[in-house]
Amino acid sequence: MITKEPVITVKNMVKKFGNFVANDNLNFEVYKGEIFGFLGANGAGKTTAIRILCGLSSPTSGQMTVAGFDVFRQTEKIKQNIGYMSQKFSLYEDLTVYENIRFYGGVYGMKIAERKAKTAEMLDRLELTAYENRKIGDLPLGWKQKLAFSIAILHSPKIVFLDEPTGGVDPITRRQFWNLIYEAVEKGITVFVTTHYMDEAEYCDRVSIMADGKIVALDTPEKLKEQYNAANMDEVFLKIAR
Amino acid sequence: MRTLFYILQKEFAQIFRNKGMLPVIFVMPLVQMLILVFAATNELRQVDLAIVDFDNSSSSRKLTAEITGNPFFVVRQNLADTKDVEDLLMRNKIDLALVIPQNFDKDLTLSKKADVQILVDAINGMAAQLSFGYLSNVIGNYSQKILVKTGKPEAGLMKSIEVKPTYWFNPQLNFKYYMAPGILVVLITVIGVLLGGMNLVREKELGTIEQINVTPIKKWQFIAGKLLPFLAIGLFDLAFGLLIARLAFNIPIQGSMPLLFGMGSIYLVLVLSLGLFISTISDTVQQATFVTFFMLIVFILMSGLFTPVESMPDWAQKLDYANPLYYFVKIMRSILLKGSNFTDIFNEFAALSIFAVSMFGLAIFRYKKTS
Amino acid sequence: MNRFLAFLRKEFYHIFRDPRTLIILFGIPIAQLMLFGYVMTNEVRNVKLAIVDHSKDDLSKRLSQRLLSSGFFQLAAIPSSESDYESLFRSGTVKEIVVFEPDFALHLMKEGKAAIQVIADASEPNAAQLIVNYTTAITNSFVKEEFMKNQSPPGINIKVRMLFNENMRDAYNFIPGLIAVILMLISAMMTAITIAREKEMGTMEILLASPLKPIQIILGKVVPYMILSIVSALVVLALGMLVFNVPVIGSFALLLAEILLYIFLALTLGILISTFVDSQLSAMAISGFVLMLPSILLSGFIFPVKNMPIPLQIVANLMPPRWFIEINRTVMLKGGGLNEIWPNTLVLLGMSALFIFISIRKFKIRLQ
Numbered sequence: 001m002i003t004k005e006p007v008i009t010v011k012n013m014v015k016k017f018g019n020f021v022a023n024d025n026l027n028f029e030v031y032k033g034e035i036f037g038f039l040g041a042n043g044a045g046k047t048t049a050i051r052i053l054c055g056l057s058s059p060t061s062g063q064m065t066v067a068g069f070d071v072f073r074q075t076e077k078i079k080q081n082i083g084y085m086s087q088k089f090s091l092y093e094d095l096t097v098y099e100n101i102r103f104y105g106g107v108y109g110m111k112i113a114e115r116k117a118k119t120a121e122m123l124d125r126l127e128l129t130a131y132e133n134r135k136i137g138d139l140p141l142g143w144k145q146k147l148a149f150s151i152a153i154l155h156s157p158k159i160v161f162l163d164e165p166t167g168g169v170d171p172i173t174r175r176q177f178w179n180l181i182y183e184a185v186e187k188g189i190t191v192f193v194t195t196h197y198m199d200e201a202e203y204c205d206r207v208s209i210m211a212d213g214k215i216v217a218l219d220t221p222e223k224l225k226e227q228y229n230a231a232n233m234d235e236v237f238l239k240i241a242r
Numbered sequence: 243m244r245t246l247f248y249i250l251q252k253e254f255a256q257i258f259r260n261k262g263m264l265p266v267i268f269v270m271p272l273v274q275m276l277i278l279v280f281a282a283t284n285e286l287r288q289v290d291l292a293i294v295d296f297d298n299s300s301s302s303r304k305l306t307a308e309i310t311g312n313p314f315f316v317v318r319q320n321l322a323d324t325k326d327v328e329d330l331l332m333r334n335k336i337d338l339a340l341v342i343p344q345n346f347d348k349d350l351t352l353s354k355k356a357d358v359q360i361l362v363d364a365i366n367g368m369a370a371q372l373s374f375g376y377l378s379n380v381i382g383n384y385s386q387k388i389l390v391k392t393g394k395p396e397a398g399l400m401k402s403i404e405v406k407p408t409y410w411f412n413p414q415l416n417f418k419y420y421m422a423p424g425i426l427v428v429l430i431t432v433i434g435v436l437l438g439g440m441n442l443v444r445e446k447e448l449g450t451i452e453q454i455n456v457t458p459i460k461k462w463q464f465i466a467g468k469l470l471p472f473l474a475i476g477l478f479d480l481a482f483g484l485l486i487a488r489l490a491f492n493i494p495i496q497g498s499m500p501l502l503f504g505m506g507s508i509y510l511v512l513v514l515s516l517g518l519f520i521s522t523i524s525d526t527v528q529q530a531t532f533v534t535f536f537m538l539i540v541f542i543l544m545s546g547l548f549t550p551v552e553s554m555p556d557w558a559q560k561l562d563y564a565n566p567l568y569y570f571v572k573i574m575r576s577i578l579l580k581g582s583n584f585t586d587i588f589n590e591f592a593a594l595s596i597f598a599v600s601m602f603g604l605a606i607f608r609y610k611k612t613s
Numbered sequence: 614m615n616r617f618l619a620f621l622r623k624e625f626y627h628i629f630r631d632p633r634t635l636i637i638l639f640g641i642p643i644a645q646l647m648l649f650g651y652v653m654t655n656e657v658r659n660v661k662l663a664i665v666d667h668s669k670d671d672l673s674k675r676l677s678q679r680l681l682s683s684g685f686f687q688l689a690a691i692p693s694s695e696s697d698y699e700s701l702f703r704s705g706t707v708k709e710i711v712v713f714e715p716d717f718a719l720h721l722m723k724e725g726k727a728a729i730q731v732i733a734d735a736s737e738p739n740a741a742q743l744i745v746n747y748t749t750a751i752t753n754s755f756v757k758e759e760f761m762k763n764q765s766p767p768g769i770n771i772k773v774r775m776l777f778n779e780n781m782r783d784a785y786n787f788i789p790g791l792i793a794v795i796l797m798l799i800s801a802m803m804t805a806i807t808i809a810r811e812k813e814m815g816t817m818e819i820l821l822a823s824p825l826k827p828i829q830i831i832l833g834k835v836v837p838y839m840i841l842s843i844v845s846a847l848v849v850l851a852l853g854m855l856v857f858n859v860p861v862i863g864s865f866a867l868l869l870a871e872i873l874l875y876i877f878l879a880l881t882l883g884i885l886i887s888t889f890v891d892s893q894l895s896a897m898a899i900s901g902f903v904l905m906l907p908s909i910l911l912s913g914f915i916f917p918v919k920n921m922p923i924p925l926q927i928v929a930n931l932m933p934p935r936w937f938i939e940i941n942r943t944v945m946l947k948g949g950g951l952n953e954i955w956p957n958t959l960v961l962l963g964m965s966a967l968f969i970f971i972s973i974r975k976f977k978i979r980l981q
Binding site (some may be wrong): 056082084086099 | 244245247248249251252253256260392448449450452453455456457458459460611612613
Binding site (some may be wrong): 278284536552 | 616633634636637640643644645648649651652653654655656657658659661676693700702703704705708721725727728729730731732733735736737738739740741742743745746748749752753755756759760761765766767768769770771772773774775776777778779781782783785786801844856893894897901910911914916917919920921922925939942943946947948953
């Protein structure tokens with residue numbers, strides 16, 4: 001359910017590493033409840049941008065707000081209201097499923113009862129209840145990814161940032177992952193996802209395409225396909241990249 | 243505050259699950275206390291000595307007997323020539339040689355004084371001084387004995403000032419009592435800096451630190467969460483090492499244990515913070531290990547563990563004011579061997595406390611959640 | 614051959630481009646040289662002394678003055694009563710207290726002898742013994758000058774000659790050992806780490822699949838560190854001779870030959886260790902434990918092997934550094950030759966052969 005209320009606003013965002021401009025004057029908004037796809041080739045600047053919005057990296061200039069808080073001055077407030085899943089999906093491999101959930105739940109200030117209830121619900125949904133006391137390192141990749149996502153939204157953040165969340169798994173597992181994303185959106189969470197799988201772009205409400213640090217396209221997948229006369233997002237991308 | 247609790251819960255779970263960690267925590271104290279302390283000693287077990295007797299008189303034979311009768315010396319006799327002695331010295335078979343000249347007996351009888359020559363392999367100055375000192379004591383005592391028998395010469399001329407030594411805090415001059423406190427310090431330093439510090443770099447390498455940086459965890463909570471478990475482990479190993487030392491060679495424990503562990507805590511906060519600070523400026527475990535390794539070598543050698551700080555050149559002594567091990571080795575020796583109390587070690591306490599607080603603050607400051 | 618040279622060049626780049634490796638290769642040896650040459654010494658100086666003079670006569674005052682002007686002692690306290698003694702020691706304010714008995718001079722003149730009590734802080738037992746020895750020596754020479762008209766006293770007089778290191782400089786003792794420690798660090802530990810790194814990163818398999826023969830790979834890994842070791846050894850030797858005046862009395866050629874032998878031995882050790890480990894960290898941990906620690910503590914570098922309990926002496930004798938350090942000391946400081954050090958040389962040769970043999974066997978097994 002998309003609204004027109006922006007939860008992320010980005011005006012003239014610039015990020016330089018020395019002389020190299022990784023993000024060159026980005027301008028966009030993300031609305032509450034939408035799935036916003038952030039596409040582009042490797043090295044286009046996607047990860048740089050997402051890390052700035054999460055408060056992991058400081059921007060060179062621009063005016064950005066996330067969940068209503070300023071990216072320069074209120075990063076800690078932002079962190080209380082978002083979830084994040086990195087490319088390495090960083091759960092602790094040497095701890096069990098239960099121990100990872102307990103840790104992150106506690107860190108986000110969830111009350112114990114609430115955490116336990118949500119955990120049970122989550123594990124049931126993922127069919128992992130039997131594996132609660134297994135070490136993350138012992139689980140297959142697809143389960144780890146779904147778990148990492150579910151833990152990222154356990155504390156009901158306003159926005160969840162996903163950086164290339166589905167790398168390295170088969171198409172069926174990817175599909176299941178995206179079902180989880182839809183369920184999260186139904187609960188009112190906004191999803192900001194980067195990916196280089198063009199078919200996943202079709203699942204998003206709107207996408208932006210980055211190349212060489214700039215945004216070269218920003219619209220719904222349908223409108224983009226129309227605009228570039230393409231049958232699918234793959235073609236759109238190829239046409240833009242030329 | 244609850245956040246800190248959850249962090250500690252995770253840290254402890256990870257530590258105890260780490261198969262490599264547990265042996266280190268238990269085996270290292272054993273190895274250090276049992277092997278290192280016994281190896282690192284300047285106490286002489288025996289002295290290898292050769293005697294060349296050119297006189298072959300009753301006096302010279304009596305002197306020789308006095309020496310060979312002393313269990314401390316392993317004596318080779320019946321050497322014909324100083325050349326044999328030189329050969330033994332060159333081949334590292336003896337530490338000292340005693341040469342009794344031809345007129346030994348005659349000189350003693352007639353003029354009541356005679357010379358002997360001692361040759362010492364002086365490459366290791368400390369060993370040389372100790373073994374030479376011991377031999378000259380034995381000869382000196384024997385000399386006094388025969389003088390008494392043969393009667394005093396011109397009483398007016400003969401004067402002597404006797405130096406009566408008493409050794410406090412370690413009357414047996416047991417070298418282990420000296421080394422063990424210092425080695426205990428090295429033990430908990432290594433545990434603190436390496437294990438504690440490496441931990442943070444590991445998270446950097448794995449990428450889990452990014453997940454932490456994205457949460458609302460406060461910087462001080464994260465650093466404290468890395469520090470406190472290893473503070474506990476460090477103190478445990480301090481106690482364990484002390485226990486082993488007590489059982490293995492009866493190390494004196496003169497002073498107050500609460501004071502010792504209080505100082506140990508401050509020291510651990512300091513070295514742990516140092517290790518964490520190094521982690522915040524390193525990207526890989528390898529980098530952090532190298533830097534730490536280098537630093538530790540310098541700190542350990544300059545700490546007064548092996549050689550006294552007072553003997554060091556002035557510039558080195560000044561540098562030691564920045565060396566945490568210098569302070570803590572001093573504190574450990576003072577409390578364990580001399581029973582020093584808080585007032586006695588106040589200066590060292592003050593220095594360590596200031597450093598600990600600064601280093602802890604520095605580590606928190608340097609750790610950035612937003613890069 | 615070209616392939617091999619290309620591989621060799623890559624290895625050198627690895628070394629010189631990584632600042633941390635440079636710290637280990639250059640920083641540690643230089644730091645150790647400075648420390649063992651200038652800082653680590655048992656020399657008696659700045660000893661904090663307290664003097665308690667119950668007699669306060671001309672003689673006691675003169676002897677006190679003698680002690681204080683000797684350059685070894687500094688007056689740190691004049692305690693008013695015996696109850697102060699303990700706290701003076703406990704706070705580290707003094708290391709020795711000299712106590713003159715009442716009527717000191719009187720006793721000496723009338724009875725021909727007097728006594729001074731010397732209380733030493735034996736929490737540092739070696740230092741305490743040395744301090745007492747110095748105090749005694751100063752007192753004895755005081756007596757000789759004041760009363761004996763500098764004639765030798767009756768009894769047996771000892772004339773001592775300190776051989777090989779007349780001034781008992783600590784640098785003489787440490788520099789030969791330092792060469793051993795540094796060579797072990799560079800030739801063995803770093804070699805083990807660099808081969809392990811290749812294994813850990815998986816690039817070892819790539820190398821094995823390339824046209825390079827296994828022996829070329831090993832040589833390629835080892836040759837840079839061999840060159841660096843030779844350079845380091847020469848630098849330490851040169852600095853030892855020029856800055857610290859440590860002599861090389863024996864044959865320089867023999868010394869170099871032995872150093873080369875030891876480098877070879879250390880390299881084989883490094884290779885051997887790398888066959889047992891999978892990661893750099895393990896290589897570092899095992900080398901540190903099995904190589905460096907014994908090189909420093911069990912080799913006679915600082916503490917004489919003779920002083921150790923027998924079981925530890927046995928362990929020390931199984932370690933290469935113990936034999937090599939003795940060679941160094943004998944050739945450099947005593948002017949010894951092959952005649953004196955052939956047993957040690959034989960041991961080192963034997964150990965090298967053993968290590969190579971085991972390494973080759975392990976390597977062959979891996980390849981199968």
